[in-house]
Amino acid sequence: MAKIVTFSIDGQKCMAEEGQYLVDAAETNGVYIPTLCNMTGVPPQGSCRVCSVKINGKLTTACTTKVSEGMEVINESEEIQDLRKAIIELLFAEGNHFCPSCEQSGNCELQALAYRFQVLVPRFPYLFPERDIEASNPKLFKDHNRSILCKRCIRAITDERGRRLFAFGKRGDRIGISIDTKLAANISDELADRAAEVCPVGAIIRKGRGFAVPIGQRRYDGQPIGADVEQAK
Amino acid sequence: MATKVVIDPVTRVEGHGKVTIHLDDNGAVTQSRLHIVEFRGFERFVKGRPYWEVPVLVQRLCGICPVSHHLAAAKATDQIVGAGTGDGLSPTAEKMRRLMHYGQIFQSHALHFFHLSSPDLLFGIDGPIATRNVIGVALEHKDLAVQGVMMRKFGQEIIKVTAGKKIHGTGAIPGGINKNLSLEERDKFLDGKDLPNVDQMIDWSQGAIDFFLDFHKKNQDMLDNFSVFPSNHLSLVRADGALDLYHGVLRAVDSEGKKIVNDVPCQEYYDHIGEGVKSWSYMKFPFILSLGQENGWYRVGPLARLNTVDFIPTPLAQKRFEEFRAYSNGKPSQICLHTHWARLIETLHAAEVMKDLLNDPDLQGAELVRTGTRQEEGIGLIEAPRGTLFHHYRADENDQITMCNLIVSTTNNNEPMNRAVNNVAVSQMTGQKEITEPMMNAVEVAIRAYDPCLSCATHAVGRMPLEVSLVDSDGAVIAEART
Numbered sequence: 001m002a003k004i005v006t007f008s009i010d011g012q013k014c015m016a017e018e019g020q021y022l023v024d025a026a027e028t029n030g031v032y033i034p035t036l037c038n039m040t041g042v043p044p045q046g047s048c049r050v051c052s053v054k055i056n057g058k059l060t061t062a063c064t065t066k067v068s069e070g071m072e073v074i075n076e077s078e079e080i081q082d083l084r085k086a087i088i089e090l091l092f093a094e095g096n097h098f099c100p101s102c103e104q105s106g107n108c109e110l111q112a113l114a115y116r117f118q119v120l121v122p123r124f125p126y127l128f129p130e131r132d133i134e135a136s137n138p139k140l141f142k143d144h145n146r147s148i149l150c151k152r153c154i155r156a157i158t159d160e161r162g163r164r165l166f167a168f169g170k171r172g173d174r175i176g177i178s179i180d181t182k183l184a185a186n187i188s189d190e191l192a193d194r195a196a197e198v199c200p201v202g203a204i205i206r207k208g209r210g211f212a213v214p215i216g217q218r219r220y221d222g223q224p225i226g227a228d229v230e231q232a233k
Numbered sequence: 234m235a236t237k238v239v240i241d242p243v244t245r246v247e248g249h250g251k252v253t254i255h256l257d258d259n260g261a262v263t264q265s266r267l268h269i270v271e272f273r274g275f276e277r278f279v280k281g282r283p284y285w286e287v288p289v290l291v292q293r294l295c296g297i298c299p300v301s302h303h304l305a306a307a308k309a310t311d312q313i314v315g316a317g318t319g320d321g322l323s324p325t326a327e328k329m330r331r332l333m334h335y336g337q338i339f340q341s342h343a344l345h346f347f348h349l350s351s352p353d354l355l356f357g358i359d360g361p362i363a364t365r366n367v368i369g370v371a372l373e374h375k376d377l378a379v380q381g382v383m384m385r386k387f388g389q390e391i392i393k394v395t396a397g398k399k400i401h402g403t404g405a406i407p408g409g410i411n412k413n414l415s416l417e418e419r420d421k422f423l424d425g426k427d428l429p430n431v432d433q434m435i436d437w438s439q440g441a442i443d444f445f446l447d448f449h450k451k452n453q454d455m456l457d458n459f460s461v462f463p464s465n466h467l468s469l470v471r472a473d474g475a476l477d478l479y480h481g482v483l484r485a486v487d488s489e490g491k492k493i494v495n496d497v498p499c500q501e502y503y504d505h506i507g508e509g510v511k512s513w514s515y516m517k518f519p520f521i522l523s524l525g526q527e528n529g530w531y532r533v534g535p536l537a538r539l540n541t542v543d544f545i546p547t548p549l550a551q552k553r554f555e556e557f558r559a560y561s562n563g564k565p566s567q568i569c570l571h572t573h574w575a576r577l578i579e580t581l582h583a584a585e586v587m588k589d590l591l592n593d594p595d596l597q598g599a600e601l602v603r604t605g606t607r608q609e610e611g612i613g614l615i616e617a618p619r620g621t622l623f624h625h626y627r628a629d630e631n632d633q634i635t636m637c638n639l640i641v642s643t644t645n646n647n648e649p650m651n652r653a654v655n656n657v658a659v660s661q662m663t664g665q666k667e668i669t670e671p672m673m674n675a676v677e678v679a680i681r682a683y684d685p686c687l688s689c690a691t692h693a694v695g696r697m698p699l700e701v702s703l704v705d706s707d708g709a710v711i712a713e714a715r716t
Contacts, residue, residue: 100401101282101290133281135631141283207632208314210285214404214412215397 007071022062022073023051032226033075034084034113036091036200037150038063048150050087050113052080059083081117088113089122096131096145097201103210104202106218110148111201112225131176137184139192139207144176147203156198157191159183165195177203236260238662240673252654252676260664265655267647267680268514276637284313284611284628285407287637291624292401294641297344299401300337300392301617301642304330304479305624307405308613313628315605316408318500319480325598326409331479332590333395333404334615338478339434339583340388341618342535342576345684346441347381350573353678354448358455359671377444380437384580387422387434391587394418409602422591431588435549438581442553445574460569460656460679463488464649465521465530466537469616470496474543476554476582478616484541485521485531490565494521499614502623508640516647519640530648533620534683535575540565547589550582569653572682617642619684646683653679 002017009031016025021044026033037048046061053062054074062073074080091097091110099105134142153166154177165187169178187195196206215221223231240252255264275291282290288306292299307330308318316322322330348367355374356365364373371378389399394414396402404410422431429437449456467485471477483502485494494505509518509526520529531537539558545551557578560566566575590596613624620642627636657679661672 100293101286103286103289133633135283135633141632205283207283208285208407210283211289211403211406212411215402 005067005069005071007067007069007073009073010076016067018068019066022053022055022065022067022071025067026062026073026075027229030230030232031075032229033062034116034226035063036109036113036148037152039152039156039198042152042155042198045151045155048087048091048148050084052083052087054080085117085119086123088117088119090124091148092119093122093124093126094129095147096128098145102146102202103205104146104199106215106221107213108202108220109200109225112220115220116224116226129173134179136181137179137187137207139187139189140179140184140195141205141207142177142179143203143205145203146201147177148201149175149177150200152198152200153177153195153204157195159187159191165191235263236668238658238668238673240676250680252680254654254658254662254676256662260662260666262655262658262663265651265658266513267650267654276639279626279634279637281633283632284310284626284634285632287626287634288405288407289401289403291637291639294639296400298337298341298618300333300396301615301622302624303396303402304334304405305613305615305617305622306626307407308480308615309611309624309626310407311409311613312608312611313626314407315607316603317605318498321603321605322409323598323600323603324595325413325600326602328590328593328595329395329410329413330405332414332587332596333392333402334479335583335586335590336388336391336395338388338618339580339587340385340392341684342580342583343381343384343388345618346573346576346580347377347384349684350681351377351381353674353681354445354573358675358678362670362674365674380440383429384434384437387428387431388583390428391422394421406602408604409600411601413598413601414596416597419591419596422587431584431591434584435581435588438577438584439549442574442577442581445577449574456570457568459675460653460660460682461567462569462652462656463567464532464652465493465524466540466565467494467521467531467533467645468538468541468621469499469614470542471546472496475546476538476542476544476550476579477546478538478579478583480615483614483621486541486565488565488567490540490563493524500612502612502614503625506623506640508644514647516644517640518647519645520648531645532649532683533642533645534572534618535579536566536569536572537620538616539575539578545578545582547582547585549585550578553578553581569679569682572684576684619643620645643683650680650683653683 004015005018007014009026014029016028023033023035023038033051033053036050038044038051044063046064049061051062052059055065056072099111105111131144154164157165159165163183165180165184166177168175170176192206195204235258236256238254251268253266254262257263275294279287279290287310288303291306292303294302311321312318351370352365352367355370393399396404404412421427465485465487469477469481470484471481482496482498483494484492484496487493497505505522507520507522509520511518520526521531539554545554557574610627615622622642623640625638626634629635654676657676661675662668
């Protein structure tokens with residue numbers, strides 16, 4: 001049996017199994033730490049920084065940090081909340097996120113976080129970059145305008161032989177997700193569904209199925225992101 | 234001295250517009266124009282988007298009647314997914330869409346009559362500007378104002394349960410709809426507990442027509458002679474000639490009632506309708522190709538619809554339609570302000586249709602979407618509150634839109650509205666030493682009759698933000714005044 005460690009989040013005493021990542025340990029204690037690039041079942045990488053917390057006075061990512069005995073975590077301070085909000089605003093300013101016509105609206109984790117953090121207008125100027133659309137795959141539609149470069153698709157989607165279907169292409173500010181056209185040409189429906197599911201935004205969507213879930217039944221229509229964790233407390 | 238009168242913005246209409254009227258040294262009108270000063274560009278930026286996104290994307294053209302754009306685009310994409318036209322959908326999908334659309338017609342017509350136009354009728358075209366607005370109506374005609382608000386609410390609630398939300402919903406998807414109507418949702422409109430029920434809507438619609446007819450009796454000369462000119466009229470009609478605001482064939486009649494576009498399928502619209510361009514407006518000038526741009530212009534909207542159809546397929550509205558048709562001796566009516574009469578008859582019809590649909594068990598059906606063989610092209614026409622709306626798309630083998638052509642309802646009325654402006658300007662301003670606010674409001678009254686949606690919604694209440702410029706023959710501004 002794993003050793004139980006005791007730690008605190010915003011002064012609240014918490015317990016978790018030693019070796020658990022802080023975001024998961026917080027969740028089991030009814031504390032929500034927002035995430036975007038993190039995903040259950042996929043090794044964390046801490047790239048989006050939305051889960052930033054202060055541990056023993058130092059900023060770090062909660063998705064890549066394992067809990068340890070006596071750890072003191074600051075999750076809800078004004079400084080950290082503003083930092084997270086700034087990161088969300090940067091993502092909106094950097095891409096072309098047009099929620100009104102995006103079929104992921106209501107299911108989108110980025111949009112849900114923006115609502116939770118009450119983002120009205122980003123403090124950063126919009127870049128309006130020119131981004132490509134890849135529409136030749138028979139089952140998947142990739143809209144790089146909406147990508148936040150979280151790499152969830154790269155990390156989570158492999159074929160039956162373990163080969164990755166997605167990869168980063170280009171460099172610098174032109175970096176983007178590309179689909180392995182040969183491998184993805186005969187992708188199964190199940191894997192195509194999974195690829196769309198792992199995308200936290202509307203960058204990878206299934207073809208021909210848009211807006212099938214009515215308003216009111218979408219993931220975040222009923223309650224804001226994180227409310228399920230907090231209510232389970 | 235030559236004078237240029239500018240009405241900018243035109244108020245109590247949807248969107249932004251401007252009127253300019255040029256008077257020569259003798260006070261004669263030399264030129265009058267309705268300018269549409271916004272450029273939207275939807276036809277361009279929809280290119281490259283996936284076809285299933287289009288019904289949700291293009292409805293952002295408008296915040297007042299987005300349902301019309303949503304449904305016209307959905308009808309076009311039905312064809313792209315192989316669900317065909319008209320009867321290709323499941324009964325549940327088609328009837329849910331119809332309910333959404335008639336809810337939209339009902340709320341939009343109520344908004345226009347009670348909020349935008351009734352101030353001119355209740356207080357007079359030359360009434361005091363401090364009260365000639367919706368607040369004035371609310372203060373002095375409370376019952377009427379409350380009815381207007383509640384009728385609008387009823388229609389908006391219908392849209393919410395069919396489209397998902399009141400403005401910019403997602404209900405219609407290619408090949409069908411994404412939800413049916415639960416019994417709980419339905420009963421809200423029938424039991425009268427949360428809001429006045431559909432029977433009350435029918436009664437209030439009847440009352441609104443009676444109000445108009447009473448007003449007409451007292452002001453017959455003004456109503457019947459305000460901005461009257463002959464024109465062609467165009468709308469969709471059901472295959473049997475009935476009024477049908479959701480689907481039908483394209484029919485146009487001339488000022489004598491002779492059919493000049495004879496019930497052609499929507500998919501052939503481009504064989505019959507052309508679009509002219511003028512340098513001073515972002516709005517095109519559609520016309521019937523066989524008659525040319527000079528003579529082929531036409532009106533759309535409530536007046537045009539009641540001029541093209543043979544009958545209305547609901548009993549109470551049909552009775553009112555017979556009175557309407559008899560007034561013009563069975564010929565098409567050319568009376569601008571009788572558009573309000575026609576609009577109220579349609580409001581009653583919409584209430585009757587909603588009642589029939591709400592009691593139809595097909596709305597609780599489970600078959601929501603049908604698809605067939607994928608097609609490259611889709612054309613969707615619908616009768617929006619303001620008139621016939623055309624959506625035309627092509628999608629390539631990657632599902633991306635490659636072509637989009639939209640002829641928006643108000644665009645069809647471009648030439649008639651310009652003629653109406655000129656007509657009123659000539660009759661009201663010729664030879665006048667002073668251009669007064671009531672004269673300029675008369676111009677706006679003529680435009681308002683068409684209920685133009687110049688783009689997204691904007692409203693002004695109270696004092697008309699009006700600017701008058703005196704310019705010499707070289708175009709230099711000599712004097713400016715604001716009312």
